[in-house]
Amino acid sequence: MGARSYYVYILASRxxxxxxxxxxxxxxxxxxxxxxxxxxxxxxxxxxxxxVYFEQFDDIENAISREKRLKKWNRAWKVRLIEELNPNWDDLYPSIAGA
Structure with missing residues (x-):
């Protein structure tokens, strides 16, 4: 059985x-x-x-820990995190879904 992946993700309305x-x-x-x-x-x-953003982890505990930390961040930090990798807030779903 292959290694499992876990993801922390951020969705946005716009x-x-x-x-x-x-x-x-x-x-x-x-x-x-x-x-x-x-x-x-x-x-x-x-x-x-x-x-608009996601991170991949090999371990569920690390993923859950990261999710909990991000949820405690202030909004400005979350926006900066998104914009570092996705400055236009593009919808990343089509690229990961093969659409």
Whole structure:
């Protein structure tokens, strides 16, 4: 069995909009679920669908720890993190989903 990957990701409603931070072991599936809005919740309520940032980890504990740290960051730090790698807040989902 191959090594497993885990992801911490940030979704946004638009440039400078509402942010959502999550963790998953299947980024394509999870980001797709957020896009389809299968269940009520934060991302549906605030229209948070654009995958604007993600990090990959080999260990679930490290991924969860990073997610918890990011959630405690102030907004300016989160925006700076996104803009370091994705200055235009492009939706990264098509590139990871092969769309």
């Amino acid at each position: 440039i400078g909009g509402t942010l959502y931070i999550g963790v998953t072991n299947d980024l394509v599936r999870r980001a797709g679920e957020h896009r389809l809005e299968p269940m009520k919740g934060f991302t549906k309520k605030y229209g948070v669908h654009k995958l």
